[in-house]
Amino acid sequence: MGVLLVLWGQRLRRDRWQLVSWVVAIGAFALFAAAAVTQTYGNAAARTEILQVAIATPAILMLRGLPRGADQGAFTFFLIYAFLALLAGLMSTFLAVRHTRADEETGGAELVAATPAGRLLPNAATLLHGVAANILVALAVFAGFAAQGLDPQGSLTAGAATGAVGLVFLGVGLLVAQFMGTSRGANGVSAALVVLAYLLRGIGDATGTPGADGTTMTEGPASWFSPIGWGQQTYAYSGNRAWPLLLPLGLAVVCLTAAWLILRHRDTGDSVWGARPGRAAARPGLRSPVALALRLQSGSIIGWALSGMALGLLAGSLGKAVAALDTPGTGITAVMRAMLQAQGISLTQLMVSVIFSMAGVLAAACALQAVIRLRQEEAAGTAELLLAVPVGRVRWLAGYLLLGAAAVVLVIGLAGVGAWAALAGSGDASMPADALWETALAQVPAALIYLAVPALVFVLWPTATIAASWALLALGVVLGIFGGMLGLDQNLRNLSPFTHTPVPQGDATDWSGAWGMLAVAAVTAALAVAAMRRREVGSA
Incomplete structure (x- = not known):
């Protein structure tokens, strides 16, 4: 346990500025979005009109989210949640790759593995580090929304939904790092999967079915293939449902288990998709x-x-x-x-x-x-x-x-x-x-x-x-x-x-x-x- 905490402390020291920047930025976006809604769309009539325009314009839904009513909290969640979840996903994938594949690429992981920490504890420390980071993100989103007077329960649901998406992509980043031979490749694939989740959520929202009141929509099938879409299903402020969070948490466990099993059976510095040996002589085109x-x-x-x-x-x-x-x-x-x-x-x-x-x-x-x-x-x-x-x-x-x-x-x-x-x-x-x-x-x-x-x-x-x-x-x-x-x-x-x-x-x-x-x-x-x-x- 002592070694695990020492490794976690080392990660906290390495990431002190990056982690603070991510958490503060995500919390600030939540705060500013809630403040903008209060200042610009301060009455239900204005919010209803905007939602009706959004439902009639799929391009807006692609970038925003799933309308769930003209309540101030639900309107704020519609505007900003998908972007907050996107940021949480990117933060988590970069964190996972930085402390796994990048360390193996530079040789640092091999040095640590030669100590009593072994090969598995460093990854356990990375997991602990990522979980703590996403808890901080969830709390920052909660604080940003609650500071603008939004319903505390809805704010807590919104924060939990953002943190849950981050945990999914923490697992995705750790799993992709087992397959890719370079940190650049692992970061690229992981980030692409985060963006894909954002786009699938956008397609589902844009192709959903409008409600009779003109301010709500039922998501299309594509949203159910996206962790960000799962987070939207919590209906923060309008329903505060907890059960959709089981989906991202379950996927996170699956990804983490798969990454752990692969790690136990591969050599440090190796990858599932190993690099091909280079040519003995360069091609003429490389002159x-x-x-x-x-x-x-x-x-x-x-x-x-x-x-x-x-x-x-x-x-x-x-x-x-x-x-x-x-x-x-x-x-x-x-x-x-x-x-x-x-x-x-x-x-x-x-x-x-x-x-x-x-x-x-x-x-x-x-x-x-x-x-x-x-x-x-x-x-x-x-x-x-x-x-x-x-x-x-x-x-x-x-x-x-x-x-x-x-x-x-x-x-x-x-x-x-x-x-x-x-x-x-x-x-x-x-x-x-x-x-x-x-x-x-x-x-x-x-x-x-x-x-x-x-x-x-x-x-x-x-x-x-x-x-x-x-x-x-x-x-x-x-x-x-x-x-x-x-x-x-x-x-x-x-x-x-x-x-x-x-x-x-x-x-x-x-x-x-x-x-x-x-x-x-x-x-x-x-x-x-x-x-x-x-x-x-x-x-x-």
Whole structure:
């Protein structure tokens, strides 16, 4: 027991800043969302009107949640819960991989295994660490909601639902770490599963059945394949049901048991999907630094690109179902139709634009990973070996920037291909092909910002590259996509590139934001390349 507590203390020390940041951020989002509802939608009539618009607009349900009434607590849960659960899931997967596969990759796990701790206690300490982290997240969500005067029982249910989702993905992260040979691969697969759970929940909400009162919905079948959807079934503030929490807890136990059994039968540093032996001699195509960069990042680029295509297919496949909702059945649908016609877009175009904004986030993540790979190569010392041959620092950096820009175009392009193929296959003509490609193209400038700015950080402050890159992306998503929901000031929201992404409206489309972001990205990338001429390359 003493050894277990010592190992847990070591994890707490390593994660003291990351853990505090995650818990405080998730609790703050809960607090700000509840405060925004109080300030902006302070009466039941306003909340009822918003819910009716949301139920008539599947694109809103994709990003928000499952409407369960106009009560202030239920309305707040509808707005923010899915995002809180997404954050809890990402926190848990990163934590699990950091203390398992990443430690095995660096050799730290083997050193610990040589002590009386053995091979199993470190994973038990990681499990204890993850459980404690999710309890803190649950308490932070409870405190954030309760501090705004929401019902304590509903706040406790909402906190428990968020923590339960985190526990599921703690188990998922520990299990995936047994299969993948690198921490980068384990993080990528685990994060993709979290995003998949968010999307399945969104599909279930968007395809649900509206209630007779116009403020509630019954979820579609897809929600039952998502741990985040299970958390929504607690009906916090409107039902406060505890039994749905048995589903995520049960799945967490299954994942943890499987991970434990695999760990007992494999060698430290090995993985279920072992790496293939390399070639005795490199292919001729690896003679340039760009080709080497592509070889090192091809797996992650393919993963992000396939994710973009999946989002496009999702957008296109939902198009016909969304178009079917655009009927004169209800007054609120007529109001929505009039608003969209005034802007020159259809309900399908609105939904596709929302889903493509997610593809823009995926492209941005793919872009910044190119810069992160630069830092990883430098920290590992392999960059110095490469630069010992006739390859200059500027050429090395420029090659990764070109590869990152090409990856952005690939992710967005495949998202467009997927949406076009699905819309064409379903016979849905509510979104013209030119509008579809304009919507896809509009996502590129913001994604390029997340290539250029991290590159400048890498050149000027290399040790902060990884943390700053992900922090900038997270901040951009919160301000640009969720800022309105959180009631943030417009001047603050304008700091996010995603705020300035154009929404195609035929000939009335304003592309000034896109051109401005392209200019910022080009200038920032040029500054990074120029500054690289005077920067030393090392492992510090």
